[in-house]
Amino acid sequence: MLTTGPRGTKDILPDNSGHWQYVEKIIREVCHNFAYQEIRTPVFEHTELFLRGIGDTTDIVEKEMYTFTDRAKRSITLRPENTASVVRSYLENKLYSGPQPTKLFYIGPMFRYDRPQAGRYRQFHQFGVEAIGAQGPAIDAEVISLAVGFLNKLGLSELKLLINSVGCPNCRPVYRTKLQEFFREKLPHLCSDCQSRYDRNPMRILDCKNETCAEYSQGAPHMLDCLCEECSSHFAGLQELLTAAGIHFMINPRLVRGLDYYTKTAFEIQYSPLGAQSAVCGGGRYDGLIAECGGQPTPGIGFAIGVERVLLALEKQELLPKFTNAIDVFVAPLGTETRAAAFQLLTEMRRAGIAADMDFMNRSLKAQMKYANKYPAKYVALIGEDELAEQKVMLKNMETGSQELMDRSALVPMISEGMEK
């Protein structure tokens, strides 16, 4: 259908583009406040980047990517998330040669072939942050603090910050084996998804919402009990910092992120009134990713926030500012003879920074007044035959209803002066 957009896409119409601008403005303010700089990477990358970066057993890679072959037979994928791209750019542009850590943020569209539902689209937008090069827990705390700070600045409450540690290549295999041992005999009772998770990523069994699986995973060993010395102290350090900063959090040992590259810190911020799509922010540390992409081993941490979900939450809590289309002056020409003079006046006002519009529909004066009233327009500048002949303009104040005949040359100074007050 020519008149229907592709499934799972949404137009941002004049009705709410102002809301997007508002959220983007807050994003930029908060990022500046935290000394993060904007990066803009392409919306498509070599498919290989996501296969390697995100992990080829993840749901995203297995069934949600928009992948196609370009005319030169290269496999290209629309980015399903932005961390891999940022890491690629960091390496390609040698950002590691600048002062460290490299602190970046981005806002932009991501693409996942999912079934659309409330708060979930095939093209959606993420605001995210990546801090590359620092390994201690302090940067973790900063990144989390930024996410929380952003959401708070928008006025959102009822937020839940969940944190966990998913270990590192030293301790995770140990844990993985323990988990597999724990589930070995229970395996036939688990759902089919979990049965396949058993081999590929047993940690995600813990995350299964299936009741039976949840029952069988009761008493499973926790990652937190299996952390190596380093991961353990990192996690403890993070908690200490968050507490010091007055950021409330809950430890959720079952929190597992869906992407393979996460190590140590994993976190999520939930806004439960959103229902099924309550995850507003997800992030974590990815100490192995940069090396995986061919760089020197370099630690990193970041998060992504779903802009549509934030907007839904703001709408729900009625936290969106009201926007107005109000203009200063509406120019109403009467008759075709006066159009040139009207257009000249309009242009003059616009050049002086006055928000102005005029009639383009050849409407009657009455209809023009109605139209001007809908903006609303503060003034209507009327030019009829009489005014045209005398170089005048009839200026009507739409709030008070009073009007006066004035020299056309006096109009711009008069309006400008009024605007400065």
Place this chain on the structure above:
RNA sequence: GUGGCUGUGGUGAAGUGGUUAACACGCCGGAUUGUGGCUCCGGUACUCGAGGGUUCGAGACCCUCCAGUCACCCCA
């Protein structure tokens, strides 16, 4: 990928097999001379999501597809 619900004008919606498809809002126009917000009047549906079928007759019943929506999965 799986399941539930829905699909009538720009919008919200009546209509539950039988002549010209309610109503409200919006939009456009008008209510004697060049003037808005209130009121009044008028105009605004050549695919009732698409295609097939049942019937003398279908917007209404059946099938298929498509789309929206919600949920599962997963995630932002």
